[in-house]
Amino acid sequence: MRPVDLRGLPMTLPAPELLRAPNTQVRRAVRRLRWFRRAFLEQIAVVSENSGIAFDVDTIRLADAFVEWSAAFESRKPTAPRDKRRFVDYVSGLMLDRLLRKSPLSTRGHEAPQDPESAVQYWPEGYACVVFCLNVRAAVLAQDFGETVESAPRMESLCDWTRFRASVAERPESAISFLQHFAGLEPDWRFPEVFQTSPRQSRPQLTLVTSSKRHTGPTPRRTLPADLAMVVFDLDTISNSRELVAEALTRVLGLYGYAPTDELLDQPLAASMTYVALQSGQLCPARFTDHFRKAVSTIFADQLQLAPSARATIARLARNGVKVRIAINDDKASLPDLGKLLDLDGLAELCDVTTAEQERKPGVASVWVSMDRARLRSANRCGFHVLGIKGQDGHMFEYSGEFIASLADFPFPFH
Structure with a gap:
C-alpha cells in the first residue's frame, strides 16, 4: 500500500518534517530504532523552537525506552482486524509510558x-x-485509517497536567490513560496497561452431518490413555517463555537498529542472525548470540512465571504417578536453573531436547503437549499421543488434531 502524503495534513501540535515525509509508512518506520530516534530528536527541536526552552536528550535512555516499547508492542498487538484501530490509541499511550519511565x-x-x-x-x-x-x-x-486529527482538546488544561504529573510519579502506567485523555478519548483509568480486545461476534450455529464413509483424518480422543506414564510439556506451554524470548529478541535487534518481523519471533535464532546480515549487507556480529542469551537470561530471571493452572496440572499428574518432563530447546538450554525460576518443587524434570526422538520410550504410554505444529508432528511420528494447546494470548496455530484451550482443560485419564 502506498503511504499517504502527510505534508498537507494539519497535525495535532507542531510536528517535525520527518513525520510528514512523503513515501514514509509511519506505522512501520516508528518501529525502527534509527527512525524513531531521529523523529524524536526532530520533535524536541520543534518544541524547543516554539517554547524557547533548551533540551538535552540522553540517546541511550531513549534507545532503552524504544526497545521496551517495541517489545511490549509485539507481545500485545491484536490479531483481529476489528481491534487494530483502538490499538493505535493504546500503543501511543504505551509509548508515552516508556518514554516517561526512562526519562531521556x-x-x-x-x-x-x-x-x-x-x-x-x-x-x-x-x-x-x-x-x-x-x-x-x-x-x-491519517495513513492507515483515513482519519484527520486536528486538535488535542485537553492539552492546555493546567489542572489536568498537575494531575498527570502527580499520577505518573505514583503509577507510571497511568501515562497510557492520560495520553488518551489529552486526545479527547475516554480512557480506562483503573487498568490502563491492559488492552481489551473486542468481544468476538457470535458465529452462526452449524448442524454437523455425519458421513457413512470411512474417516481418514485424525480421530479426536476425549481422554488420554488410561495407562498414561509420561507427559512432556514444551516450556512454552507451561510458562510465559515464548513472550519473554520475543521481548529479548526485540531488545537485541534494537541494539543493532532493527525491529523484529512477525515471522522472526517463532523462528530459530539463526533466522534473526540471517535477517541482520541481509539488512546490513555484512556478516551478523559475532556477539549477537551472546547478547541474545544475556537478554533472555536477564528477562527470564525477572519475569518468568508459570502459566495459569500449570502448577495444578503438573502436581495432579505427579500425584498419580505420571512422570512429567519439560522440554527446553537450544535457545534456552544454557539459562540459569529454570526449575528454580519456575519453582516446580521437584514435580517435573527439565530436559534439553532437540527432537522428540530423544524422549521416546518404547512401550510407555506418553503424551507430548506443544503449541508448535512441527513438534507435534514429530512427536506423533515417534509414537507419542499429541495434544496441541493455545498460546496465552489465545492464538491457536493451524492444527487439525486434538487440542485444548488451556492447561485447565487438560484431559486427565483418571479422577
Missing part, C-alpha cells in the same frame, strides 16, 4: 515559574513527550 529528556537552564501559563512551562519534558506521541498517533491514523 532534561531541560537546560529552565526553572518552572510559580504560576506557569502553559503546559510546556509547567513540565517541559512531559509536554515534549506527549506532543511526540500524539503526533505519531495522528500520522498513523
Whole structure:
C-alpha cells in the first residue's frame, strides 16, 4: 500500500518534517530504532523552537525506552482486524509510558515559574513527550485509517497536567490513560496497561452431518490413555517463555537498529542472525548470540512465571504417578536453573531436547503437549499421543488434531 502524503495534513501540535515525509509508512518506520530516534530528536527541536526552552536528550535512555516499547508492542498487538484501530490509541499511550519511565529528556537552564501559563512551562519534558506521541498517533491514523486529527482538546488544561504529573510519579502506567485523555478519548483509568480486545461476534450455529464413509483424518480422543506414564510439556506451554524470548529478541535487534518481523519471533535464532546480515549487507556480529542469551537470561530471571493452572496440572499428574518432563530447546538450554525460576518443587524434570526422538520410550504410554505444529508432528511420528494447546494470548496455530484451550482443560485419564 502506498503511504499517504502527510505534508498537507494539519497535525495535532507542531510536528517535525520527518513525520510528514512523503513515501514514509509511519506505522512501520516508528518501529525502527534509527527512525524513531531521529523523529524524536526532530520533535524536541520543534518544541524547543516554539517554547524557547533548551533540551538535552540522553540517546541511550531513549534507545532503552524504544526497545521496551517495541517489545511490549509485539507481545500485545491484536490479531483481529476489528481491534487494530483502538490499538493505535493504546500503543501511543504505551509509548508515552516508556518514554516517561526512562526519562531521556532534561531541560537546560529552565526553572518552572510559580504560576506557569502553559503546559510546556509547567513540565517541559512531559509536554515534549506527549506532543511526540500524539503526533505519531495522528500520522498513523491519517495513513492507515483515513482519519484527520486536528486538535488535542485537553492539552492546555493546567489542572489536568498537575494531575498527570502527580499520577505518573505514583503509577507510571497511568501515562497510557492520560495520553488518551489529552486526545479527547475516554480512557480506562483503573487498568490502563491492559488492552481489551473486542468481544468476538457470535458465529452462526452449524448442524454437523455425519458421513457413512470411512474417516481418514485424525480421530479426536476425549481422554488420554488410561495407562498414561509420561507427559512432556514444551516450556512454552507451561510458562510465559515464548513472550519473554520475543521481548529479548526485540531488545537485541534494537541494539543493532532493527525491529523484529512477525515471522522472526517463532523462528530459530539463526533466522534473526540471517535477517541482520541481509539488512546490513555484512556478516551478523559475532556477539549477537551472546547478547541474545544475556537478554533472555536477564528477562527470564525477572519475569518468568508459570502459566495459569500449570502448577495444578503438573502436581495432579505427579500425584498419580505420571512422570512429567519439560522440554527446553537450544535457545534456552544454557539459562540459569529454570526449575528454580519456575519453582516446580521437584514435580517435573527439565530436559534439553532437540527432537522428540530423544524422549521416546518404547512401550510407555506418553503424551507430548506443544503449541508448535512441527513438534507435534514429530512427536506423533515417534509414537507419542499429541495434544496441541493455545498460546496465552489465545492464538491457536493451524492444527487439525486434538487440542485444548488451556492447561485447565487438560484431559486427565483418571479422577
